Amino acid sequence: MLKVKRILILLLVITGLYIVFNQAQRFDVFGAGSEGNKDGQAAISNDIQTIKVDVSSVSTTIIPEDRTNLKAVYNGKQLLKVAENGDTVEVSVRSKGFHFFDWTPFTEKSTLEIYIPQDFDRNMTIDLGSGNVNFSGQSKEKPMRLNEVTIDIGSGNMDFKNLIAKRWSQDIGSGNVKIDSLKTETGTFDLSSGNMDIKHYIGAVEADVSSGRLNIQMDKLADSIKMDVSSGNVGLDLPDHADFTLSSDVSSGTISCDFPLTTKEVNKHSIQGKHGSGKYKIDLDVSSGNIKIH
Numbered sequence: 001m002l003k004v005k006r007i008l009i010l011l012l013v014i015t016g017l018y019i020v021f022n023q024a025q026r027f028d029v030f031g032a033g034s035e036g037n038k039d040g041q042a043a044i045s046n047d048i049q050t051i052k053v054d055v056s057s058v059s060t061t062i063i064p065e066d067r068t069n070l071k072a073v074y075n076g077k078q079l080l081k082v083a084e085n086g087d088t089v090e091v092s093v094r095s096k097g098f099h100f101f102d103w104t105p106f107t108e109k110s111t112l113e114i115y116i117p118q119d120f121d122r123n124m125t126i127d128l129g130s131g132n133v134n135f136s137g138q139s140k141e142k143p144m145r146l147n148e149v150t151i152d153i154g155s156g157n158m159d160f161k162n163l164i165a166k167r168w169s170q171d172i173g174s175g176n177v178k179i180d181s182l183k184t185e186t187g188t189f190d191l192s193s194g195n196m197d198i199k200h201y202i203g204a205v206e207a208d209v210s211s212g213r214l215n216i217q218m219d220k221l222a223d224s225i226k227m228d229v230s231s232g233n234v235g236l237d238l239p240d241h242a243d244f245t246l247s248s249d250v251s252s253g254t255i256s257c258d259f260p261l262t263t264k265e266v267n268k269h270s271i272q273g274k275h276g277s278g279k280y281k282i283d284l285d286v287s288s289g290n291i292k293i294h
Contacts, residue, residue: 039073040082042089049122054092056129056154059111064118064137064144076110123148130156130175137162140181140200153177155194168203172196172212185223189214191232209234209289218242224281227291229253234291236282243276246293248284255284258294 044051051070053060058076072091074080081092091114118138124146126133133156137144143162151158151170161180168184170177174193184203189196191209198216204223207214215235221242227234238244238259248255248271261273284291 042070042082042084044117049087052090052125054127057131058093059132062114062135067117071115073113121145125150128153128156132157134159226283229286229289232289236293243279244282245274245278246282250286252288253286253290255291
């Protein structure tokens, strides 16, 4: 009983210290304001090859506009950092103070707006622990053009629109991702869990789905598609006049194809066939789960 009382007293002391420190930050007792840095800027010279965004528990919007530098405007109680590191400009938001007791990101919403040059055509890396990221070009007719885009999402939500990239690579732990109007030479999608919806897509596809749901609607079939599905559901929406040769293997689960196929071979574990000229290869491997081509 005495031991329990000591533990309770210790917890009360720790809680009291946290409250005192937290209130001290709010009322600037220690000379530090309660808010994080409000904004930051960095020059985007020709030497800068990559813009890196590393955020968690923040609602982030990336806004291309007519400008020559990067500007970040933050509203919240964490710390905003905008720094140049070699050929990279990094924008990050981090907790401050006693990290062990810093529960602010989970209790109060913070926002971050990142303004970038609309003619920045190099590389972008986005790491999202949680929260939201929105990134959009001006329109489908005037998209944002980039070289290589690398995205890593632990959880949260991402929304992308009107983008062109030479290479697109996306690793999704969980959460929800929406992409509307993306053109790329090569798109790589690794989905561990969660949901991913892609509309108006043009480019090659390499997808690995271990769980979750992936839907891809393609405006034009212009390259090969390769998918490995160990669990989950995949929908592949192709143009009516797509030219492809389908090769699939199924150990468990199902693959269905609504397209009429010539030289069609169907058995319990595979579907083979050709639609149109058969120009582009579609290779599907399902160990568990479902794929529907329509």
